[in-house]
Amino acid sequence: MVLTKSELSESILRRGSEINFMFKHRVLLAALLFIFLSSIVAQAQSAASASSQQSAPRKTSKPYTGDLSVFDSAGRDERLQINRVMDILAITPGKTVADIGAGSGWFSVRAARRVTEAGVVYAVDINPEATRYIDQRVQKEGLHNVKTILSKSDDPQLPANQIDAVLLLKTYHEVDKPVALLRTLRASLRPGAKVGVIDRNGNGENHGVGRDVVIQEASEAGYALVSQYDFVKGDGMDYFLVFGVKE
Secondary structure: OOOOHHHHHHHHHHHHHHHHHHHHHHHHHHHHHHHHHHHHHHHHHHHHHHHHHHHOOOOOOOOOOOOHHHHHOOOHHHHHOHHHHHHHOOOOOOOEEEEEOOOOOHHHHHHHHHHOOOOEEEEEEOOHHHHHHHHHHHHHOOOOOEEEEEOEOOEOOOOOOOEEEEEEEOOHHHOOOHHHHHHHHHOOEEEEEEEEEEEEOOEOOOOOEOHHHHHHHHHHOOEEEEEEEOOOOOOOOEEEEEEEEOO
């Protein structure tokens, strides 16, 4: 079959149009594939970065190992307004309280008098010197409702479903596994239990930690912020946070 000049020209134009369409189609598919693969790579990088950030431990302060009597400085009750703190945590006769990071037992003995012989205070610390110090202290002070616990950094080793109130007093910045500790603590809490944290703003390694960091870590561990205060010490650095288990 012999094509006329007009038919040949029309055929060439039609073929060229088809080739042009196929080329544009392939370019479009390549562009869409590139965008799709780029999105997958970006998501993978973001997930890896988030995972790295979550797994990297934050800075903490070196636990105090010196003379424990320094925590019983004159006027500390007034500076920390500890009676008001105990009111907010609903520490009353018959309650069971945990003092995590008890140190010298400064708070433990005050809580023990609040709950009376009808209640119990668990003085928890990872330092065996601290638990021995507290055992000797409560014996001298005639308190029979304080029980010491030598704990682990990620487990306070408290009895299950027994605790009504918890206080971490100037200790949270020393906890190297805060989320794990708080998660483990949940099994020991009774319904409606309150967990208090008194600390000062800092970078984690200067004996302080930002309140936002505490709130975020507590949230990861399954707690919700109930209330927060700035009356403790009143120097603009110390804060008092109260948490409850998320429903």
